[in-house]
Amino acid sequence: MNRRECLALLGMIAALPAPAPVLAQQPSTARRLGVLSVIASDDVIGQARLAEALAGLGWKKRDNLEIDWRSGGGDRERIAQLADELIALRPDVLLALGTPSVEELRRRSTTIPIVFAVVTDPVSQGFVETLAHPGGNVTGFTDYDGPLAGKWLEMLTQVTPKPSRVVVVYNPATAPFAPLMLRTVEDAARTLHVTVEPAPVHDAASIAVLASRRDGGFLILPDFFTMANRGQLLAAIAQARAPAVFWSRTFVDEGGLMSYSTDSAEQLRRAADYIDRILKGARPADLPVQNPTKFELTVNLKTAREFGVAVHPGLIALANDVIE
Numbered sequence: 001m002n003r004r005e006c007l008a009l010l011g012m013i014a015a016l017p018a019p020a021p022v023l024a025q026q027p028s029t030a031r032r033l034g035v036l037s038v039i040a041s042d043d044v045i046g047q048a049r050l051a052e053a054l055a056g057l058g059w060k061k062r063d064n065l066e067i068d069w070r071s072g073g074g075d076r077e078r079i080a081q082l083a084d085e086l087i088a089l090r091p092d093v094l095l096a097l098g099t100p101s102v103e104e105l106r107r108r109s110t111t112i113p114i115v116f117a118v119v120t121d122p123v124s125q126g127f128v129e130t131l132a133h134p135g136g137n138v139t140g141f142t143d144y145d146g147p148l149a150g151k152w153l154e155m156l157t158q159v160t161p162k163p164s165r166v167v168v169v170y171n172p173a174t175a176p177f178a179p180l181m182l183r184t185v186e187d188a189a190r191t192l193h194v195t196v197e198p199a200p201v202h203d204a205a206s207i208a209v210l211a212s213r214r215d216g217g218f219l220i221l222p223d224f225f226t227m228a229n230r231g232q233l234l235a236a237i238a239q240a241r242a243p244a245v246f247w248s249r250t251f252v253d254e255g256g257l258m259s260y261s262t263d264s265a266e267q268l269r270r271a272a273d274y275i276d277r278i279l280k281g282a283r284p285a286d287l288p289v290q291n292p293t294k295f296e297l298t299v300n301l302k303t304a305r306e307f308g309v310a311v312h313p314g315l316i317a318l319a320n321d322v323i324e
Helices: 003-015 047-055 076-088 099-108 148-156 178-192 204-212 224-228 230-240 249-253 264-279 301-307 313-318
Strands: 031-037 065-071 093-097 114-119 138-142 165-170 195-200 217-220 244-246 258-262 295-300 321-323
Touching (some): 031 047, 047 065, 047 264, 076 099, 099 114, 099 138, 114 264, 138 264, 148 178, 148 217, 165 224, 217 230, 244 249, 249 258, 295 301, 295 313, 301 321
Parallel strands (some): 031 065, 031 093, 114 138
Antiparallel strands (some): 258 295
16 A cells, blocks of 8 residues: 555544444442331431431432431331331341331341431340440440439429329330330339329320320320320320320420420431441441430420419429420
């Protein structure tokens, strides 16, 4: 081939259209978090709050983290079904909000890391070996310390007229830890000279019966069933016109008399921190279970006036929030 032919061939090659670039198949870098909540997603601990806490740690939805949220609405059978759904999605880590959520998820996986929050006495329930050394694939944050149930009862004795009998409300199916709390309440009752009467509830009919208990007070134990059915519960207590102390300020915001509880926002923030550490390689077995560090006392004086009771000024002075 002479020089002229060579130049002509190069010109023809240069005139050809350029091949389309080959786009490399980029592997997805997003991680997956599955959340199982006993109550509705917009209740107490919600999706927006969790997303905000995780975003502050660099995990953003539709960027590097997918969040699959499932809410049981206080229905134990539904919670079990949702646990199956979440496990099938093969998440990198699970967040269990409430005791029934932990029970259902850990039955289905001993390998996927599980972080829990708003859970009572995880050692006695068999979720972890010890608080300091959880072992296995489960760790998280409790919502209860030993003397707390006694403090709830003591708060009721600071209401005038003082109730001589206190009805303790819980659902055995969703609060298997209730006997532990009842023992603490009964111990405190002997010192406070109050009679304690357990009142298990499990449906709307058993809640409605509480309206007839007009000769005492109510102590509502931590239980996501009572949270999910709080409208009916508050209505029954209002009909009884009896003083009541609750385990979450949500009840007080909606008309309950008073609560002494852990800070739910703080619980979620701390859970998000553990999720972050696990996604970065930490093992649940090496992350100690932590007890609550922040509590809040809320008193609703409007409800006190409606019920015709008075709350001791010393208790009001200690309150983090007073609803007038």
